[in-house]
Amino acid sequence: MWRNKLEGGGLKISGPKTEHMDCKFADPTRATQQLYFNNQPVPQCTKFKYLGSVVNQSATCDDDVNHRINVAWMKWRENSTIFCDCKMPMKIKGKLHSTIVRPAMLYSSQCWTMYHDFEKKLNATDMKMLRISSGVTKLDHICSISIRGSLHIKKTVVEKLHDDRKGWFEHVERR
Secondary structure (H helix, E strand, C coil), X not given: CHHHHHHHCCCCCCCCCCCECCCCCCCCCCCCCCCEECCEECCECCEEEECCEEEECCCCCXXXXXXXXXXXXXXXXXXXXXXXXXXXXXXXXXXXXXXXXXXXXXXXXXXXXXXXXXXXXXXXXXXXHHHHHHCCCHHHCCCHHHHHHHCCCCCCHHHHHHHHHHHHHHHHHHC
């Protein structure tokens, strides 16, 4: 029945690749339903990626935040020759960080339910990247504000996230 409705709407279903996720938000005690495709059970998954965001069964943002942090590290590593070059001006390193790494880290963050743990994780990751770019360690006891200042970065990643969320909310409100 579900297959006919989906294919009737123009969606083509590939049997071997198809998985389903059963979310029990309204009634957690409800039994999990098994779906069948050509008399074969369709495997169930606990999370999947949709439009760059990770959706999981428990409706939390943990996987999505971790994924965005990993993507930010990937972008940082792609440009590590610039970030780790001691001859490169600090202002250029900061500009690159603000235009490449941070947008990758904060992509689709407007929709996250932000908990303090997520903010700490994002801030720690961002500062670790900035410290490596500046050539300092935590043992040097240089405060984060000084490091951001030397790279000409005005806001913390959490402040940037809150500004983006505020802008997104105002955009939705205008609509």
